Amino acid sequence: MRRAGHLNLRLRRIGDASVVSARGDIDLSTVAQAAEAMDAARADRGPVFLDLREVGFMDTSGLRLIIEEQQRAAAHGYRFAVFPGSPKVQRLFEIAGLAGDEGLFADPSTLPAAGEGD
Amino acid sequence: MSASHEQNRFVLLASIDEVADRGVLLGETVARLLEFVVPAFADVATLDTISHEGVFRRVGSRVEGPGREELEKGLLRRRPIPEGPVGLPAALATGESQLVERVTDEHLRAIAADEADFQLLRALELRSVLDVPLLARGRIVGALACGVGTSGRDYGPEDLRFAEVLSARLALALDNAGLSAALSGLEQRLEITLTNLAEAVIVRDAAGSMVFANPAAARLLGLTSVEEITTAAPGALMALYDVFDEEGRRLSLTDLPSMLAVRGERPGPLLVNNIIRATGEQRWLLHKATPVFDASGALSMVISVIEDLTEVKRAERAQRLLAEAGQALSASLDYHQSLQRMAELAVSGLADRCQVLMRGGNGELEEVAVAGAKVAAEPRAGETDEVHGDELAVAAEVVQSDEARLAGRVIVVPLALVGQPPIGALFLGMTESGRTFDKGDLSLARELGRRAAIAVENARLYAERSMIASTLQRSLLPPELPEIRGFRLAGLYVAAGEQNEVGGDFYDAFEVQGGWMVVVGDVAGRGAEAAALTSLSRYTLRTAGKLLGDPVATLEQLNAALRERPGLSLVSVCCAVLRETGGDATADVVLAGHPPAFHVRAGNPEPVGLFAPFLGAYASGEWTPVTVHLGPGDQLVLYTDGVIDTVGEEERFGEERLVATLHGASGATDAVARIEAAVRDFARGTQADDIAVIAVERLLARR
Numbered sequence: 001m002r003r004a005g006h007l008n009l010r011l012r013r014i015g016d017a018s019v020v021s022a023r024g025d026i027d028l029s030t031v032a033q034a035a036e037a038m039d040a041a042r043a044d045r046g047p048v049f050l051d052l053r054e055v056g057f058m059d060t061s062g063l064r065l066i067i068e069e070q071q072r073a074a075a076h077g078y079r080f081a082v083f084p085g086s087p088k089v090q091r092l093f094e095i096a097g098l099a100g101d102e103g104l105f106a107d108p109s110t111l112p113a114a115g116e117g118d
Numbered sequence: 119m120s121a122s123h124e125q126n127r128f129v130l131l132a133s134i135d136e137v138a139d140r141g142v143l144l145g146e147t148v149a150r151l152l153e154f155v156v157p158a159f160a161d162v163a164t165l166d167t168i169s170h171e172g173v174f175r176r177v178g179s180r181v182e183g184p185g186r187e188e189l190e191k192g193l194l195r196r197r198p199i200p201e202g203p204v205g206l207p208a209a210l211a212t213g214e215s216q217l218v219e220r221v222t223d224e225h226l227r228a229i230a231a232d233e234a235d236f237q238l239l240r241a242l243e244l245r246s247v248l249d250v251p252l253l254a255r256g257r258i259v260g261a262l263a264c265g266v267g268t269s270g271r272d273y274g275p276e277d278l279r280f281a282e283v284l285s286a287r288l289a290l291a292l293d294n295a296g297l298s299a300a301l302s303g304l305e306q307r308l309e310i311t312l313t314n315l316a317e318a319v320i321v322r323d324a325a326g327s328m329v330f331a332n333p334a335a336a337r338l339l340g341l342t343s344v345e346e347i348t349t350a351a352p353g354a355l356m357a358l359y360d361v362f363d364e365e366g367r368r369l370s371l372t373d374l375p376s377m378l379a380v381r382g383e384r385p386g387p388l389l390v391n392n393i394i395r396a397t398g399e400q401r402w403l404l405h406k407a408t409p410v411f412d413a414s415g416a417l418s419m420v421i422s423v424i425e426d427l428t429e430v431k432r433a434e435r436a437q438r439l440l441a442e443a444g445q446a447l448s449a450s451l452d453y454h455q456s457l458q459r460m461a462e463l464a465v466s467g468l469a470d471r472c473q474v475l476m477r478g479g480n481g482e483l484e485e486v487a488v489a490g491a492k493v494a495a496e497p498r499a500g501e502t503d504e505v506h507g508d509e510l511a512v513a514a515e516v517v518q519s520d521e522a523r524l525a526g527r528v529i530v531v532p533l534a535l536v537g538q539p540p541i542g543a544l545f546l547g548m549t550e551s552g553r554t555f556d557k558g559d560l561s562l563a564r565e566l567g568r569r570a571a572i573a574v575e576n577a578r579l580y581a582e583r584s585m586i587a588s589t590l591q592r593s594l595l596p597p598e599l600p601e602i603r604g605f606r607l608a609g610l611y612v613a614a615g616e617q618n619e620v621g622g623d624f625y626d627a628f629e630v631q632g633g634w635m636v637v638v639g640d641v642a643g644r645g646a647e648a649a650a651l652t653s654l655s656r657y658t659l660r661t662a663g664k665l666l667g668d669p670v671a672t673l674e675q676l677n678a679a680l681r682e683r684p685g686l687s688l689v690s691v692c693c694a695v696l697r698e699t700g701g702d703a704t705a706d707v708v709l710a711g712h713p714p715a716f717h718v719r720a721g722n723p724e725p726v727g728l729f730a731p732f733l734g735a736y737a738s739g740e741w742t743p744v745t746v747h748l749g750p751g752d753q754l755v756l757y758t759d760g761v762i763d764t765v766g767e768e769e770r771f772g773e774e775r776l777v778a779t780l781h782g783a784s785g786a787t788d789a790v791a792r793i794e795a796a797v798r799d800f801a802r803g804t805q806a807d808d809i810a811v812i813a814v815e816r817l818l819a820r821r
Binding site for chain 1: 763
């Protein structure tokens with residue numbers, strides 16, 4: 001049975017970049033976990049990427065996390081971007097008026113070794 | 119010498135032996151010895167001792183006949199002159215018995231120290247004298263001097279020989295007495311030691327009577343003198359106390375270690391809870407008893423040492439009570455339940471009765487927890503019956519003055535946080551145990567009161583918070599949707615999760631300049647913080663909407679308000695302004711971080727709205743209205759993402775399923791009912807998010 005609350009997170013360092021790969025659902029019940037992973041990723045001040053390609057579902061709490069990170073990055077001068085997820089996930093960015101925000105999205109193939117997924 | 123004379127002398131020797139065997143105190147022995155000698159063998163006799171150090175001491179004198187008291191005193195004061203040629207000085211000097219068969223004045227002058235001494239000796243009217251050294255264990259331990267005269271008797275060599283036998287017995291008796299004197303010196307020293315010992319010591323004889331007690335024992339048992347112990351009738355002392363073991367079982371005299379030892383057992387230490395009946399003073403006493411056996415193996419006495427463990431026991435009890443009470447008080451946010459548990463704990467360790475009184479809504483004290491029976495006990499002399507008096511009045515005084523009270527069997531402490539006025543009082547009473555409280559109990563009660571106050575305060579704060587939250591939530595839901603001419607409204611609100619976790623969804627409908635504003639919104643986050651944000655959003659929208667009438671300007675107002683808050687406050691909103699102009703109805707729909715509304719026309723749902731950023735995310739945004747025409751029977755359905763995010767067996771509810779659900783909807787009420795039923799059928803597990811839906815139906819124009 002599929003339920004809310006399943007999220008696996010992995011943090012990788014690629015060069016000076018940190019990549020948080022999420023697999024599962026980012027929603028109210030898992031967003032705190034995701035926030036922790038983002039805190040860990042941010043430690044080195046290098047670019048931070050959130051890989052949403054394996055995310056099955058995301059709700060506004062995930063979006064809130066992303067907007068927060070985006071604003072923090074702007075304030076502290078580091079790059080933050082997401083690897084776009086499924087159409088359902090991207091729909092959320094659309095609803096939030098963020099679909100056209102090119103700076104928010106990155107192509108995983110631009111990072112060496114990051115494009116291979118896991 | 120007659121047979122009876124011989125017989126008398128044997129009796130005399132036997133008597134002396136008997137005295138010797140008794141081994142009682144020296145002075146007593148001497149007096150009794152001389153009683154046997156005078157008048158049976160002499161009319162005048164004196165007894166002297168010589169110590170190891172050579173100190174001569176006249177220990178007794180006895181004279182038969184008239185004026186005996188004066189003469190005895192005179193003789194007792196006499197000291198033999200050291201170089202006397204005859205009599206006692208000669209006996210002491212040579213160690214040999216001296217017999218003077220015929221005493222003359224010359225004789226007396228030779229041994230008299232002076233004229234007065236001579237006159238004293240003459241007054242004895244002596245005819246014959248015998249002076250016999252007393253030998254024991256190879257040394258001269260003293261001398262016996264005997265004289266006859268007033269009785270008409272004379273001494274001869276035979277008498278001298280008897281005197282020598284007699285003196286051997288006397289020497290033995292004196293020696294024994296001396297030893298026992300040394301022994302009694304030891305006893306005295308022991309007694310002095312015990313008297314000054316901090317530990318209480320009581321000695322029972324083999325029959326169980328208390329023959330010795332030291333002052334510490336008297337103090338510990340609440341008595342003023344040791345005589346109260348040593349002269350008490352059997353069992354009388356025990357009647358002064360209520361004695362319990364650690365488990366609270368009542369003990370009797372025969373349970374005490376000292377009495378077990380008297381019965382021949384070798385008991386282990388026993389800790390007893392000793393309560394003085396008269397005063398209620400309580401002490402924890404550790405009784406230890408050791409039987410002492412004599413050389414033959416018979417029990418000679420039982421020595422009990424009683425240790426006062428009150429402080430140790432209280433500290434231990436205080437620690438345990440506070441730990442348990444702390445647990446009980448933090449176990450539940452329902453403070454009534456916590457206080458009740460605390461009261462029960464207090465009754466098991468500190469008091470017989472515990473009552474917690476707190477200020478109610480009207481400021482009056484109310485009983486909120488109670489444990490222990492309210493058993494009537496006779497008040498002692500000088501004790502006011504506060505236990506059974508007006509507890510509320512006493513507690514009210516304590517709360518008023520913020521001062522704890524300790525009065526015999528009652529402790530009342532305020533329930534207060536440091537620096538705060540009391541919120542109530544903790545009332546402790548002693549009833550059936552008869553104990554009284556002391557300062558140790560008071561400080562424990564104070565600490566208990568402080569912890570209870572903290573628990574209550576925490577619970578109240580929490581209750582207040584959840585009350586604020588639910589009040590906000592209630593205020594966020596319009597109690598009733600307004601009647602709008604030309605339209606019909608229907609709404610649905612389902613709060614998610616636990617009752618205290620107020621979600622951030624809301625809907626509202628209110629009149630604005632030239633029309634009506636209908637809105638659904640979703641605030642990120644949960645709990646009191648979300649409720650506050652929801653409240654801010656809803657009332658800002660209402661106020662701005664009424665003032666401005668324009669949906670975009672209204673959302674910009676809310677955006678500005680959210681940006682002023684610390685941190686990131688995100689709100690998504692779907693806002694529609696309904697207008698009716700000449701039978702034509704329109705809706706201006708604006709989205710901010712929100713999924714599209716659905717316009718249901720002839721049963722076909724179509725999404726409405728242009729996607730735009732959340733309110734609160736950016737300093738400015740491009741929020742753009744989309745206008746739809748609402749024909750008769752058309753519906754406009756606004757909803758929050760709780761609907762499409764609803765968790766099902768395999769996936770989320772999603773927008774497609776919502777479209778399918780609304781397909782064929784016949785009106786506002788039907789649209790809402792369909793969503794409610796579909797979501798309910800679809801959902802699995804606990805509902806994670808709030809759901810808010812509002813549907814607007816355009817009614818047939820009636821002109």
